Amino acid sequence: MNKKGPLYAMFFSLFLLLPGCGSLTVLNPQGPAAKTLSDTIILSILVMLGVLAVVYILYIIMLVKYRAKKSNEGYIPPHEEGNKWLEATWIAIPIIIVAFLSVVTVRTTNAVENVPADYKDQKPLVIYASSSNWKWHFSYPEEGIETVNYVNFPVNRPVEFRLYSFGPIASFWIPQLAGQKYAMSDMTTYLNLVAETQGDFLGRNTNFSGKGYAQMEFTATSMSSDDYDKWVNDVKSTASQLTEDKFKSLLATAHVGRETFSSTHLTFSPPPGEHSEHMDMDHSNMDHSNMEMDNNEHSHQSN
């Protein structure tokens, strides 16, 4: 059995070395929300390594010390009912660990559900992201433009994604910028993020949605606000309008490449209402305080 010790040691050192290479997307955040999550994950890994260490050390001691060998041939193990104090210890310590992690969870969940703390005084840029078949539509209500399978936004400015779906449940994820959130057909969900570096980030759907699911990716690009304004103006002056017919044919197609339009589908195909029927117990706690700030596009319309 003790052959396994080194094996695990090897695995874990591998596990700990890898973040150094930066290939662990999730632990290589480029914005405050993803940073919070990455810190949470690393903290939990460290705590859990502590737990593992205790179990493994005890385990190895037991196996080495009490194995049947020639020298203890006649040994008759004692009868042991248990021990109040020992058992209380291994109830109490895990409770403390779980309580600690619970506090961390509640705080970090609250943090990433809202506009990141340092950006609270800025008005978020609202972008609707909706899924259909195996593509993503991005509508910018303020700018009156729409893109498919790529999304641009300014760096260092809060972005509020409003998510919904024209089909199966999808999950919207840009791992280096924020955790994911479902896009569903019957309600709108919200995702806040800020990018603190300029660049291209891979985004994708993580919730299985049929045949073309593996290819359901998009690029999220954060750029300086000047570049962003220039891009918006470009789109407005050069791209064609998104007509209802054009939108319907887009919806019907399985995969498309990048598309750009100088109007949005929100006018003729409004998004569903807010989270309503499901999980009602919590409705009052839906924290969208940030939404109240942009009264022009509040999404309580029902369809």
Next chain:
Amino acid sequence: MNFDLEKFKVHGEPLIYGAMISIALASIGIVVGLTVFRKWGWLWREWLTTVDHKRIGVMYILAALLMLFRGGIDALMMRLQTAAPDMKFLDAQHYNEVFTTHGLIMILFMAMPFIIGLMNVVVPLQIGARDVAFPRLNAVSFWLFFFGAMLLNISFVIGGSPDAGWSAYFPLASLEFSPTVGNNYYSLALQISGIGTLITGVNFIVTILKMRAPGMKLMRMPMFTWSVLITNVIIVFAFPVLTVALALMMFDRLFGSQFFTMANGGMDMLWANLFWVWGHPEVYIVILPAFGIYSEIIATFSKKNLYGYTSMVASMLIISLLSFVVWAHHFYTMGQGVMVNSFFSISTMAIAVPTGVKIFNWLFTLRKGRISFTTPMLYSLAFIPIFTIGGVTGVMLAMASADYQYHNTMFLVAHFHYVLIPGAVFAVIAGFHYWFPKVFGFRLNERLGKHAFWWIIISFNVAFFPLFILGLMGMTRRMYTYSAETGFGPLNMISFAGALGLAIGFAILVYNIYWSTRYMPRDKTGDPWDARTLEWATHSPIPEYNFAVVPNVKSLDAFWAMKYDKQPLFEDQITKIHMPSNTGKPFVLGVVFFFLGFFLVFSMWIPAIVAGIGVLIVLAAMSFDRDHGFYIPADKVIKTEKKLGGGTL
């Protein structure tokens, strides 16, 4: 009725033709074999009509082993397809069908029946009973499970398998987005076998509560029996939810109702809630009995009683309660707000506390023991460090915020295999090696057993550890392919190598069964491991009446007390023994249910109605059955006992 042959066909794929040919060949082989060796009568009398809990248990285990191989081949195909970027082995549709059926088969038709099989064999013996409370109902349970499993298995060649994942989220699983009959199979195959499971639940609760030998108080029950009791209580609470969910799904798909659709007020997340209200407890249905199995084995091979018996029982009770209040951790990302997510986070993490209690109690059972490393003990010992990894990553996933980054990634896939494989598969393999000599009268070969063990344990880690890292690299689950730029290739290749190693390990295990059947010496003692609990107090193989004399239990580990404290166990005289008679009706019921399910899958209404009436007729025939069983006369019992020799009389 519109009969359209096209609906049955699954088109042009070497894999499917391969499957068809192997199914056909295997069936022909079985039919020819039975005919040539004139075994039809034997098969019918001894097995298909049996109501003996031991034989039903053996049939469950055989079916589960078969399903382990079916699910294992699925797993190999998936791992091969993702072993390198842009592989062309399976197309998207196939990959989707394969991971869906892999998940379904492994959980519902492998892990659970394997456990139900072991509990059928062992529990009545552990509590000193002659059989379960309702032996004929037990046969009904088995045949419903069996034909439910068969119904799902033929989907690959007739009509197409379900392809919306084992969790079948709506609206993806609706007619609109999954137009093949695959998800009809899902709703009907699970429904039929689920009814069987629910009946098992009732049967075993009654058995354990009502049929214990005199003196066996609840707190003198062996830990495996305790785990089975709690498991069956979970079954009785959880399975009705599945029944309802599947019925609604069937209405949506077959009769155009709109419970979970996109339009007309359907609620997609209602399905997710119903599914996981059943699905999370389901995980504990397969894992709690494993805890029971490990408790028996670790105590036996440490030559010690189980440490902290009371807290072991209490922790299982707490786990079973908590298992019902954590389901929403499967969709933290649904946008349900900080409050709800926090509640489910904390309740989920709380499960770590009673689980930790169990781990430490096992470790302290080893302390001061005299540990011998037999094959069943090796699996039980390997369980501790590996399952702990599954457990701590479970706590990591339970943190709602962090889960926003893990959800639906390979990290999750790694986690649940780290829980399910040590927590269910190693346990049933350990239990299989441990109780095998009781049922068949000889041990499995230890050398081959250890070979298989090392292959399985090492390959398991090679196959699944890389997936944690892949998850953190951003690889999501259920992706049939990925491009080279993602950098996912190398780790997936390592994982594939691990899967191959696992296959080799399982092959050695099967070879061991074959080899041992032929060459292992027979065991006359009935107690080859020097074990502690009642099932070892009878002969091996076990006579049909289990115990010639009902034991009088005076302590925990009563058999151990008899052996080493000279505490008398069998004090009564041999008298005539009442036994239930065999019946073919449960088998027939299974067959009729199979056809009912099949016709419903294809919306063939008239045959379905006929089969439905058939079900009612068989049920009526069963309820008017006046057969009250028979008695084995005392002198015949005495003769059998003499012949089996040794033993306890």
